[in-house]
Amino acid sequence: MSERKLRILVGKPGLDGHDRGAKIIARAFRDAGFEVIYTGLHQTPDQIVSAAIQEDVDCIGLSILSGAHNTLLPKVCELLREKKADDILVFGGGVIPEDDIPGLKAAGITEVFTPGASTEDIVAWVKKAVIPR
Amino acid sequence: MSLAERILAGEIRAAARLMRDIDDNLPSSRDELRRLFTHTGKAFLIGITGPPGAGKSTLVDQVTATFRRRGKRVGIVAVDPTSPFTGGAILGDRIRMNRHADDDGVFIRSLATRGHLGGLSRSTADVANVMDAMGMDIVIIETVGVGQDEVDIVRLAHTTLVVMVPGMGDDIQAIKAGILEIGDLFVVNKADRDGADRTVRELSFMLEMNHYEESSWRPPVMKTEAQRGTGVEELVEMVESHHDWLKQSGEIDSLLRDKQGTLFQLLLKERLFAEVWGPLQKSGAYDELLDAILARTSDPYSAVDELLAKRLQS
């Protein structure tokens, strides 16, 4: 009666103030049968990475609007590497200029979803991308 | 190295992984728990229960900050419900505890109930054991916010806090008597709201109708404003008084015995069931048995009798 359940951390780093996008994503993953650790607003990369490790998640989904994606997202990946936890996938979503995406991927972000992506697309991508433990 | 050895060496990821294996019920997790067991029994377990939105997580955050100031290491297990429709869950208690996320002296784990009733997940006791073995001085367990039947916590924690909010006095009559019996301490949170004193009085009155022996602990009713931290220091002191009382009165011995008894029985039930259920289902015998019951050529009572007789012979 053992069963592997997928776990994901959804949070919103940075200082800007609303979390509608993150909440929509959280609900979509719950409805797809995931256990979603929802950490809310104003997370520092340190807090996100510690939480992801303590919760043993398969994946981190970060919603970003502030334009600080070029510093915050790579910082999360860097800390994961530092703590030997870079097997945890990281994806970002939000208003992110097309031109920034290659740089983010080079920094360790596995995928970037811009506002055109549907929640179904995102869930389907995670299900395929996650490496079973 | 086994997960247990890595955990005892202080490796956080190993602890987090074992908690996952426990939650997912992997057989290997039992071997690891076996190795850790001799290193448990040192942590002081505090349960926090109460209706949805009463401020349990905010209070956990504040109580944790207080224990941290006293140099204690704190483990937190926060349980939220699994959706019965999708099997998924949103575990949101961490939102209120983010300031402790990157403190090495705090380890927070969110768990989903996964269909388990009683306010906790099946895995809660074992996850608390892992935190105990990690060297956490205090383990705080937040139950799901149901407000009536989360009695499991009483058998797990040394001290159980029941959190209520002003205005609930009117509903206390409606609350099952159970909730008045499970608290070692009652907290009226959101004391900034109207009617807090009245709720304290009403709760105290209801509690006085319980029967207490001369020597027994009389659960106090306290006021807090968790959002601002008001009353939290006093609350922690009262929790410590209860702990002292447990030790001085010798009550702790029967509490610990009951707790191990409960865990043992749960484990036995789970293992016995799995032992019979696994082969029954795999062999297809279960379907045949249901067919026979539906056709009224057999009945559930004899079917179980026969099954047990057969199992116990082998």
Ligand SMILES: Nc1nc2c(ncn2[C@@H]2O[C@H](COP(=O)(O)OP(=O)(O)OP(=O)(O)O)[C@@H](O)[C@H]2O)c(=O)[nH]1
């Ligand atoms: N006015 C007031 N609001 C408070 C106080 N303590 C907590 N809250 C608020 O109450 C709401 C719920 O708090 P939580 O700590 O999440 O409550 P909870 O009991 O853990 O909720 P669940 O886990 O969902 O059952 C939040 O918006 C808190 O900010 C308080 O002392 N006064």
Ligand SMILES: [Mg+2]
């Ligand atoms: Mg809560």
